[in-house]
Amino acid sequence: MGNQKATIENLVPSVKCDADVITVSMSRCLLTTLGYDYTSISINGNSSNLCNYVYEDHVNGTVFENIQTQLKEGFCGNNVTKNSSIYILSNNVHISPIQVGNIITKNPVSLNFNCTYDLTKQVSVNYTLHPIxxxxxxxxxxxxxxxxxxxxxxxxxxxxxxxxxxxxxxxxxxxxxxxxxxxxxxxxxxxxxxxxxxxxxxxxxxxxxxxxxxxxxxxxxxxxxxxxxxxxxxxxxxxxxxxxxxxxxxxxxxxxxxxxxxxxxxxxxxxxxxxxxxxxxxxxxxxxxx
Structure with a gap:
């Protein structure tokens, strides 16, 4: 970012929309610079092990923190809007601030994300209610x-x-x-x-x-x-x-x-x-x- 000071507006997650999973990625360095705890990342603030699995990835010397959600309505609070041709899944990533001792100086942040699938082309999206x-x-x-x-x-x-x-x-x-x-x-x-x-x-x-x-x-x-x-x-x-x-x-x-x-x-x-x-x-x- 050169000499410009990073702000919360710079915290824009990268979202990858695959046929069976959505991956949300954020720079570890940017999160730390802004005072947020990258180990606290979760989907929708859900504490379930399924919703707070974070793994790192290295791209061109930069460490990214990744978290995934499945393409299922209700999974980790997923919201789904659909009709005969469009399937939209939306949710948010919740991140807590870094805490020093018992002092907290920032509010947690929630970053919204969504993926839109064209069902006339992407036939592998599955939204059945009771799969085996x-x-x-x-x-x-x-x-x-x-x-x-x-x-x-x-x-x-x-x-x-x-x-x-x-x-x-x-x-x-x-x-x-x-x-x-x-x-x-x-x-x-x-x-x-x-x-x-x-x-x-x-x-x-x-x-x-x-x-x-x-x-x-x-x-x-x-x-x-x-x-x-x-x-x-x-x-x-x-x-x-x-x-x-x-x-x-x-x-x-x-x-x-x-x-x-x-x-x-x-x-x-x-x-x-x-x-x-x-x-x-x-x-x-x-x-x-x-």
Missing amino acids: SQTIYLPGVNGTGSYPLTMSAYKDPEYITQLQETDNVPIGELVYVSLNVLAVDGDLFALRTVQCVASGTDSRTGGVNLLAGGCKVDNSDIYVNVSENGVSLESRFSFSMFQFQDQTQLYLFCDVLLCDKTANCSRGPSTRSEVVVAALVLGGEIEEAP
Whole structure:
């Protein structure tokens, strides 16, 4: 900024509108210069771990603080306005001032942001009310940090239309499963799904392995395909729906871990403590194919 003194008017966040997540970025140096605590950044002042995950990024020698929100109405206070052609998501980033002792000399600041999506072109925006998904927390490499991991089931290979709680899935129909971790530096880390077991009950005991060692398990009766694993912050695989005798639902249990890209991300975990179990119940009932 040369010799000009920075003011609050200079604090304009950069907003990146992706198909499944919105990323808001701000200069750490500018925040500190203006007297604001970059570690206090949150979406809408929400103290939930899902809404205050901040991670740093380095661009041309400048450190930026990034925070993300999912494209879901109500997530961290998201507001959505939509019609048949436009989808607008709006919210704000809340930042507290730096406090020295018990002295506070500034008010917190809230910076509004929004993303507008043209639904006639951007078909991957999803605003279904009750998708089949679950969010848990994944520990970082070497036990540092904790990051939100979402496991979701989709109807299509583009991973656009999520299965709903009331959807009935015919036997033999393909189900597409995504595991995605947020607030992690994708240049340094990758998500690896080590094992996935399908069961007819809420226990993996007696279930069928779909993935083992990060690879599909060959089974002449069940189709399984791994399209992405251990190379990015998302793991994807698909399988053909099947049914256990006398059971009308299918439960998925997946062991996942966050790995360092500089290491061999294709290896299995060295200890059981490295993995976290994500579980998902496919909604509705399994039905016979017509």
